[in-house]
Amino acid sequence: MKWFPIVVLCLFVGLLFYAEKDLPAFGDIEAPQNTHVSDEYIQRSYEDTHTPEFVTAVLADYRGYDTLGETSVIFTAGVICILLLTGNRKDDSKV
Secondary structure, X not given: OOOHHHHHHHHHHHHHHHHHOOOOXXXXXXXXXXXXXXXXXXXXXXXXXXXXXXXXXXXXXXXXXXXXXXXXXXXHHHHHHHHHHHOOOOOHHHO
């Protein structure tokens, strides 16, 4: 039974390597995210949001709900880690 998690992990890592072949090359100018979305953000960010920096416009205005969701997930994970690390510390000497 202790080999089952190792086998599942190896299969998952193999799946990640298989899926990595479909990703565009790093820094590829012809990748879809660089040909469609980026130009629109750069050209229209000030008109739409009145924010001088388009990085701030993308994170705060265009993708505000997504950023809020990511922040809440990281906050929840941090709280859970603190709760797990502190644990339930009972004084065993009184038993």
